[in-house]
Amino acid sequence: MKKIVVLTGAGISAESGMATFRGAGGLWNNYPVEQVATPEGYRRNPGLVIRFYNELRRQLQDIQPNGAHLMLAELERRCGGNVTVVTQNVDDLHERAGSRHVIHLHGELLKVTSSRDPNNPACIRTLKPGEYEVKMGDRAADGSQLRPFIVWFGEPVPLIEQAIEETSRADIFIIIGTSLAVYPAAGLLQYVPAGAEVYLIDPEEVAVPSGRPVRFIRKGATEGMKELMNLLTAQKICS
Numbered sequence: 001m002k003k004i005v006v007l008t009g010a011g012i013s014a015e016s017g018m019a020t021f022r023g024a025g026g027l028w029n030n031y032p033v034e035q036v037a038t039p040e041g042y043r044r045n046p047g048l049v050i051r052f053y054n055e056l057r058r059q060l061q062d063i064q065p066n067g068a069h070l071m072l073a074e075l076e077r078r079c080g081g082n083v084t085v086v087t088q089n090v091d092d093l094h095e096r097a098g099s100r101h102v103i104h105l106h107g108e109l110l111k112v113t114s115s116r117d118p119n120n121p122a123c124i125r126t127l128k129p130g131e132y133e134v135k136m137g138d139r140a141a142d143g144s145q146l147r148p149f150i151v152w153f154g155e156p157v158p159l160i161e162q163a164i165e166e167t168s169r170a171d172i173f174i175i176i177g178t179s180l181a182v183y184p185a186a187g188l189l190q191y192v193p194a195g196a197e198v199y200l201i202d203p204e205e206v207a208v209p210s211g212r213p214v215r216f217i218r219k220g221a222t223e224g225m226k227e228l229m230n231l232l233t234a235q236k237i238c239s
């Protein structure tokens with residue numbers, strides 16, 4: 001059975017209605033990244049950062065997984081569970097679509113943690129359904145202000161080791177909807193074994209680091225996944 005690893009970014013959730021980060025209409029055009037996605041920004045104005053993620057969390061309640069999320073979950077079922085999704089996204093759309101093996105490199109919107117020690121497992125908790133608002137004064141288990149469980153720029157990415165381990169065993173590596181602008185996520189490509197096939201689904205040109213040969217499917221996530229599912233079926237992958 002082939003092992004499939006999928007790296008996803010904001011583009012896969014765009015068709016569900018989540019904004020991407022870069023490009024026209026990207027979140028970082030309206031909210032300066034250094035204000036809302038760095039530890040320094042949080043120290044300067046924690047209320048603003050907490051409100052920003054409350055708003056993203058609220059948006060999440062109104063959107064659904066799209067065809068691309070659903071096809072990845074279907075691929076996992078077809079491949080006897082041998083599909084791992086490594087996502088840079090902080091939404092839960094992969095899980096809601098039915099994917100069981102999801103590594104969230106940049107954290108999860110539906111989790112909150114300590115602002116003193118964000119990776120302390122004792123302080124990380126999942127919000128209850130419908131609970132999307134964190135307030136100034138809400139406390140983590142260690143008594144510090146509760147903050148979003150998001151990896152901000154300049155913070156360590158604790159799950160990268162697990163993602164590298166999965167990637168280094170891939171027979172097929174699929175990239176969907178990421179500008180490959182942010183490391184260490186973009187660097188995962190260098191761990192893909194030499195003989196593995198790499199597919200990249202994105203409607204725009206993406207500069208691929210490391211010059212590795214990649215099969216481009218220049219389409220949106222759902223249309224691109226349909227094409228890829230047909231290609232994999234024709235190659236009798238997991239069929």
Ligand code: OAD
Nearest residue numbers: 009010011014020021022088177178179182202204220221
């Ligand atoms: P970007 O906003 O940098 O890139 C989104 C990619 O999705 C681009 O390549 C778009 O062309 C593509 N795209 C747009 N619409 C699409 C569609 N319908 N189908 C498929 N692709 C589409 O987002 P990421 O690469 O995910 O980190 O950004 C990586 C990280 O940077 C994020 O996780 C976030 C951000 O700063 C943190 O917040 C730590």
